[in-house]
Structure formats: structure tokens, C-alpha cells
Amino acid sequence: MLAVAAVGPTTYRKGWLALRHGQLNVNALMSIAVTGAMALGQWPEAAMVIVLFTVAEAIEASSLQRARRAIEGLMKLAPETVNVQQADGRWAVVDAGAVGVGRLVRVQPGERIGLDGEIVRGASSINQAPITGESLPVDKAEGDAVFAGTINGYGAFDYRVTAAAGQTTLARIIHAVEHAQGAKAPTQRFVDRFASVYTPTVFAIAIAVAVLPPLLLGGGWHDWIYRALVLLVIGCPCALVISTPVTVVSGLAAAARHGxxxxxxxxxxxxxxxxxxxxxxxxxxTHGQPQLTDFEPLAGADAARCRRLAVSLAMRSDHPVSQAIARALDGEVGAPETVDAFEALAGRGVRGEIGGRAYWLGNHRLAHELGRCSQELESRLEALERQGRTVVLLFDERQMLALFAVADTxxxxxxxxxxxxxxxxxxxxxxxxxxxxxxxxxxxxxxxxxxxxxxxxxxxxxxxxxxxxxxxxxxxxxxxxxxxxxxxxxxxxxxxxxxxxxxxxxxxxxxxDDDLRKIATFIRLSRSTRAVLVQNITLALGIKAVFLALTVAGLGTLWMAVFADVGASLLVVGNGLRLLRR
The missing domain is CATH 3.40.50.1000 (HAD superfamily/HAD-like)
Known part of the structure; x- marks a missing residue:
């Protein structure tokens, strides 16, 4: 009686709310089973059912929270305080959450970086594993980005903050995964739909077991009602319902740790x-950082003029090929020309007006579309392309001016x-x-x-x-x-x-990061997650089926039922949490 009074109210309250709304959930099934056991005078068994059910619920909630905390723990990687330059030039340690964009922060060797930013003085090697999953350090110098939660190596440097504490890359990762964890996976939606049919079915079968044999076969009411109560406890879908979310959340957390x-x-x-x-x-x-390998003026065009025109157009584009041309020639041409009416031509190149004349800097396709390719030029382009090089052509409204070739690794x-x-x-x-x-x-x-x-x-x-x-x-x-x-x-x-x-x-x-091997890791993790989901559902339903058969045969007891329910729940939870170690 004391056990039921101590731990039963929460279960009874949840069960009553479900019944009021015309639903049958696990709390309703357990409430009916405990009440029935007490009515039959089975006080020890009633107490054991409610206590173990409450313990199982607590373990399930704790396990799911543990899987979620695997992501939340990433937030602790970013230090709570940072060393910030003050208005009078001195440096002071302040709360990272109070530091605004644009402030200067100093990092010493071995410290964790507190906020996203861009290095303005100094250089170092930084372990970005908390963000990318790649433990090899990355060399950083002035102008390079650094990220909250990563670990500084041998050097000291100052960086300018580019994102407040709640908007760092690390914070956005955590927010995105938490949002993903809240969304139900297809298997979880299937299990929920199955449970919505399964639970009322179990309840209906339990009523039939309690009523029909005494009425039709002359069985004893006490024995058959007891069997019905055992059936309710065994039929409780706790393990089935918890098996999917704990597995999926663990899989998402494991993936995040791999970047x-x-x-x-x-x-x-x-x-x-x-x-x-x-x-x-x-x-x-490829690395996406191609290098200029060839430059040829065409039709007697002035080489210096072609370089300047190409740089002026290429500097306005964010395509890696254009950037390669701009990097290679920028120091050779002086100040770039002013480009008007600049236009990026998707998949082709760019166009702009310089000194009132239109120029194009684009690929082989663009030259074809505008009818600028000759047989001689085609032969030269094919020779370069067969060497794995990407050719870019500079031309105006009248003629081809130059070709540039770049190669990526x-x-x-x-x-x-x-x-x-x-x-x-x-x-x-x-x-x-x-x-x-x-x-x-x-x-x-x-x-x-x-x-x-x-x-x-x-x-x-x-x-x-x-x-x-x-x-x-x-x-x-x-x-x-x-x-x-x-x-x-x-x-x-x-x-x-x-x-x-x-x-x-x-x-x-x-x-x-840019490591394609992570896609193979993702696929293996997906397959492991699927295997664990199937194992958990099979375990949950298989254990139920065995004990249901024992109950119908008259061999099941409430003790066996509650241990079977709790045991199945613990098995599927432990199996799902294994994914956290992958």
C-alpha cells in the first residue's frame, strides 16, 4: 500500500488523463493492472508492478537524455570566459556571452577558442576536431577564420570576433542537431502508429480473457482476471516505444562527433x-584551389593588356578558376580596371564592360555559344583539356584576345x-x-x-x-x-x-570539413542504426510474444510480467546507446 501510494500517483494521473481523452497509453494499462491486483488482494505483486514500472520509466528517460547530452556536451567545449582588449588598450578576462562582434580576443598556446573570429595578429596550429571530427591540426595565420570550441596549438594570436556566443558555428551545429532530434524518423512514426493500434488491441484481449472463459467455460473469475492483469502488464509497449527514439538520437549524436x-x-x-x-x-x-599553368595572347593581342583585363574581370567572380587567375596575375598588372555592368554567367563565365567595351572571360562552352571558336583554337583547347587542364578564354565583341589554362589537384x-x-x-x-x-x-x-x-x-x-x-x-x-x-x-x-x-x-x-570519406562513414552509421532498430523491435515484440504465450497457458505471473517488461526496456535502451560509441 505504501509503495503504491509513494510512486503510483504520477502513473495514475497520466493514465487518468489518457482515459479522459479516450486514449489507452502505457500509464493507463499499468494503472488498471495495479488496481486490479489490489482488488484481488495481490498487494505484493501490485507494489512490485508499480515500483518497477516507475524505475523503468526513469531509466528510459535518463537514457534518452544521455543520448541528447552527447550533443549538448559540445557546448561545454567553448570556454565561458575570453581575454578581450578593452577601450584603454589593456586586456581583461570577461564572460564570452558579453563579447560583441568586432572585439579583439587574445588566445594563448593550449587554450580553447571561445568565439568565432578572424586572426589579425599572430599564427598557430589549431585542432578543429570538435567541429570537423578531423584531429589533424590546421595551420592558421592572419586573415584565417577560427572557431569556438577548437583548441589552439603552439602559437599565441589575436583575433577579431565575427559571431556572438549564441551564433557561433558550434552553437548552430548544436541547435541544428537538437532540432533534428526532435523530429520523428520514419521507423519511429511507424512504431507510434503500431502502438496506437497495438495498445487498445491488448486491452480488448485482456477484457476478453477476464470475461469470456468464466461466462462460457465455467472458469474461475479470480484466475482469469489475474491472467488478464498479467496480459496487460506484458502487453505494455514500453520497450517498443522507447526502442526507436533512443536509437535515432544516439545515431545523430555519434554522427555529430564525427563532424x-x-x-x-x-x-x-x-x-x-x-x-x-x-x-x-x-x-x-579536387582541392578547389587551381593554379594558373598557361597564358597565351591570341591574334597579336598585347599580353600586358590581356592580363589586366582578365584580372579585372576575374576579381569580381567567386569561382575557383577565376580566383586562380586573379591570384596569379594580381601582382603583375597594377591597379585593376573599373568594371561596369558585371554579370556572372552560370556555368559559363563572366561578362563586364571596361572603358565602354564589353569583354567576356569564360569557358569553352561560352566561346561556342557566342561563335568565337576557330578550328585552330579548337585544336589548341583540346590539347590542353586532354592534359586535365581547364581553359578560360578572354575575348571582346570582335575577336579572341587570350587563353588561360588552370589545373586543380x-x-x-x-x-x-x-x-x-x-x-x-x-x-x-x-x-x-x-x-x-x-x-x-x-x-x-x-x-x-x-x-x-x-x-x-x-x-x-x-x-x-x-x-x-x-x-x-x-x-x-x-x-x-x-x-x-x-x-x-x-x-x-x-x-x-x-x-x-x-x-x-x-x-x-x-x-x-571537405573529407569525402565522411559520406562512407555516414552510410555505415545509417546501416548500423537500421540494424539496431530492427534488433530492438524484434527484441521488444519477441519477448512480449513469449510471455503472452506463457500467460495464455496459465504459467505467467505478475512478477514475471513486470520483469519481462522492464527487462525488455533495459535491453533495447542499452542496445540503442551502443551507437554513441561508434
């Missing part, structure tokens, strides 16, 4: 079915990543806006199954749509040109999302 930000349980479950992965070339398979991790994907049964296709020869050369180097070049954003979208008819498709990219294809793929992977607001907010899966 993989998954935006919901649906994508975590979908990853195991991936059959194709479409990959952008520049910045995804393939990341070592790309080869390993593609090999891992193949071992997992995932085929790969490269979608590039670059020429077909360069795309094919890179694909051969990396081991890509298919390579498609000269693609505009709409072409990439069309290819992905075709692949979607063959099965689950992922798309990995890092540029605006990839956005339509990323959105159409079943799972969109944003590369190198660290410090990128748009990628963290919009991607289905954001990889916090």
Missing part, C-alpha cells in the same frame, strides 16, 4: 539505401572515399561544369564510375532526376551551381560547411 551534421532521423535512415552518389568536381573531389582523400563507397555498393558519377576531357581525366584518377562534363546547373538537375528513378541518390557539392541538384537528390551533402551559414541551415547532411 557529420544530419538534419533529421529520416536522412539517417535513408542513407543505408543509397545506390548512387553524384559528385561535383571543383572543391569536392585531386584530394588524396577523394580516391580513398570513392574506393570506400564502391566497397559499400554505392556507384559514383561526377557532374562537372568543366569540359568533358578534364572531367574524364579527373574521373580516371579518382576511380569514378561515370563522368559528365560541360553541365549547366539545369543539366546536373536533369542527371540527378534520372538517377533518382534507379534508387536512392545522394548529391555532394559546395557551390551555388550545385543547389538545384542538391535539393532534388534524396540526400544532399554540403561539403566543408564549417563557418557556412547556408550549408548548415539548408543541407540534409552537412560535412563540417
Amino acid at each position: 557529420i551534421l544530419i538534419k533529421g532521423g529520416a536522412y539517417l535512415e535513408e542513407g543505408r539505401k543509397m545506390r548512387w552518389l553524384a559528385l561535383d568536381k571543383t572543391g569536392t573531389l 585531386v584530394k588524396d582523400s577523394s580516391r580513398a572515399a570513392v574506393a570506400e563507397l564502391h566497397r559499400l555498393g554505392v556507384r559514383t558519377v561526377m557532374l562537372s561544369g568543366d569540359n568533358a576531357h578534364t572531367a574524364a581525366a579527373v574521373a580516371r584518377d579518382v576511380g569514378i564510375d561515370r563522368a559528365l562534363g560541360n553541365l549547366l546547373p539545369e543539366d546536373k538537375l536533369e542527371v540527378v532526376e534520372g538517377l533518382c528513378r534507379e534508387g536512392t541518390v545522394g548529391m555532394a557539392g559546395d557551390g551555388i551551381n550545385d543547389a538545384p541538384a542538391l535539393a532534388r537528390a534524396h540526400i544532399g551533402f554540403a561539403m566543408a560547411a564549417i563557418g557556412t551559414d547556408a550549408a548548415i541551415e539548408t543541407a540534409d547532411v552537412a560535412l563540417m
Whole structure:
């Protein structure tokens, strides 16, 4: 009586609220079972049922919270205080939450960085593992970005704050994963729907067990009501209901620790079915930092003038190829020309007016579309492209002026990543806006199954749509040109999302660095999560089925029932939490 009075009120209150709203949940089933046991004079068993049920509920809540805390613990990586320069020039330790954007912060060797910022003085090597999952230190110097929660290495430096405490990359990661944890995965939605039918069915069967045998077969009321109460306890779907959320939340937390930000349980479950992965070339398979390898004035054009025109146009573009030209020639040409009516031509190049005359700086496709290619130029372009180089042409309204060739290098991790994907049964296709020869050369180097070049954003979208008819498709990219294809793929992977607001907010899966091997890690984690989900559901239903059979045969007791229910719950919780160690 004391046990029921001490721990029973919460269960009774939740059960009564459910019954008032015409619902049958686990609390309602347990309340009826405990009340029935007391009515039959089974006080020890009634006490044991309510106590163990309460303990099991507490363990389940604690386990789910533990999985969630695996993410929340990342927030503690950022120190609560930072060393900030004051108005009079002195340095003082203040609360990180009170530091505004633009303030100067000093970091000593071995300290954790408190806020996002940009180095203005000094240099160091920084361990970015809390954000990217990659433990190899990254060298940082003036102008480079640093992130809250990362660990400073050998050097001291000052940096200017670029984001307040609640808006750092680390804070956004935590917010995004917490939001994902709150969304139900497909398996969880199925289990919830199943439980909504299963629980009333168990209740109806229990009523039939309690009433029909005494009325129709002359059985004893006491014995059959007791069996019905045992059936209610065994039929309680606690283990089934908790099995899915604890598993999915653990999987999301494990991914985040590897620098993989998954935006919901649906994508975590979908990853195991991936059959194709479409990959952008520049910045995804390659370093995205091409170097200028060739420069040739054409048709007698003045070389110095061509360089200046090219730099003036290239400096206005954010494309890696244009940036390579600007970097290589910037110191040779002096002050750039003023560019009017500048226009970025998606998948082609740029256009602008300099001194009242229109100029284009673009790829082979753009030259074809504008009818500027000759047979001689085509031969020269093909020779360069077969060497894996990307050719950019400078021309005006009358003639070709110059050609520039740049070459990018393939990341070592790309080869390993593609090999891992193949071992997992995932085929790969490269979608590039670059020429077909360069795309094919890179694909051969990396081991890509298919390579498609000269693609505009709409072409990439069309290819992905075709692949979607063959099965689950992922798309990995890092540029605006990839956005339509990323959105159409079943799972969109944003590369190198660290410090990128748009990628963290919009991607289905954001990889916090540029290592493609994380996609294979994501797929393996997805498959492990699926396996644990199936194991948990099988355990929960299998244990119920065995004890239900024992109860119908008259061999079950309330003691057995409550231990079976609690035991099943503990088994599935422990199994789900295993994912935190992956």
C-alpha cells in the first residue's frame, strides 16, 4: 500500500488523463493492472508492478537524455570566459556571452577558442576536431577564420570576433542537431502508429480473457482476471516505444562527433539505401584551389593588356578558376580596371564592360555559344583539356584576345572515399561544369564510375532526376551551381560547411570539413542504426510474444510480467546507446 501510494500517483494521473481523452497509453494499462491486483488482494505483486514500472520509466528517460547530452556536451567545449582588449588598450578576462562582434580576443598556446573570429595578429596550429571530427591540426595565420570550441596549438594570436556566443558555428551545429532530434524518423512514426493500434488491441484481449472463459467455460473469475492483469502488464509497449527514439538520437549524436551534421532521423535512415552518389568536381573531389599553368595572347593581342583585363574581370567572380587567375596575375598588372555592368554567367563565365567595351572571360562552352571558336583554337583547347587542364578564354565583341589554362589537384582523400563507397555498393558519377576531357581525366584518377562534363546547373538537375528513378541518390557539392541538384537528390551533402551559414541551415547532411570519406562513414552509421532498430523491435515484440504465450497457458505471473517488461526496456535502451560509441 505504501509503495503504491509513494510512486503510483504520477502513473495514475497520466493514465487518468489518457482515459479522459479516450486514449489507452502505457500509464493507463499499468494503472488498471495495479488496481486490479489490489482488488484481488495481490498487494505484493501490485507494489512490485508499480515500483518497477516507475524505475523503468526513469531509466528510459535518463537514457534518452544521455543520448541528447552527447550533443549538448559540445557546448561545454567553448570556454565561458575570453581575454578581450578593452577601450584603454589593456586586456581583461570577461564572460564570452558579453563579447560583441568586432572585439579583439587574445588566445594563448593550449587554450580553447571561445568565439568565432578572424586572426589579425599572430599564427598557430589549431585542432578543429570538435567541429570537423578531423584531429589533424590546421595551420592558421592572419586573415584565417577560427572557431569556438577548437583548441589552439603552439602559437599565441589575436583575433577579431565575427559571431556572438549564441551564433557561433558550434552553437548552430548544436541547435541544428537538437532540432533534428526532435523530429520523428520514419521507423519511429511507424512504431507510434503500431502502438496506437497495438495498445487498445491488448486491452480488448485482456477484457476478453477476464470475461469470456468464466461466462462460457465455467472458469474461475479470480484466475482469469489475474491472467488478464498479467496480459496487460506484458502487453505494455514500453520497450517498443522507447526502442526507436533512443536509437535515432544516439545515431545523430555519434554522427555529430564525427563532424557529420544530419538534419533529421529520416536522412539517417535513408542513407543505408543509397545506390548512387553524384559528385561535383571543383572543391569536392579536387582541392578547389587551381593554379594558373598557361597564358597565351591570341591574334597579336598585347599580353600586358590581356592580363589586366582578365584580372579585372576575374576579381569580381567567386569561382575557383577565376580566383586562380586573379591570384596569379594580381601582382603583375597594377591597379585593376573599373568594371561596369558585371554579370556572372552560370556555368559559363563572366561578362563586364571596361572603358565602354564589353569583354567576356569564360569557358569553352561560352566561346561556342557566342561563335568565337576557330578550328585552330579548337585544336589548341583540346590539347590542353586532354592534359586535365581547364581553359578560360578572354575575348571582346570582335575577336579572341587570350587563353588561360588552370589545373586543380585531386584530394588524396577523394580516391580513398570513392574506393570506400564502391566497397559499400554505392556507384559514383561526377557532374562537372568543366569540359568533358578534364572531367574524364579527373574521373580516371579518382576511380569514378561515370563522368559528365560541360553541365549547366539545369543539366546536373536533369542527371540527378534520372538517377533518382534507379534508387536512392545522394548529391555532394559546395557551390551555388550545385543547389538545384542538391535539393532534388534524396540526400544532399554540403561539403566543408564549417563557418557556412547556408550549408548548415539548408543541407540534409552537412560535412563540417571537405573529407569525402565522411559520406562512407555516414552510410555505415545509417546501416548500423537500421540494424539496431530492427534488433530492438524484434527484441521488444519477441519477448512480449513469449510471455503472452506463457500467460495464455496459465504459467505467467505478475512478477514475471513486470520483469519481462522492464527487462525488455533495459535491453533495447542499452542496445540503442551502443551507437554513441561508434
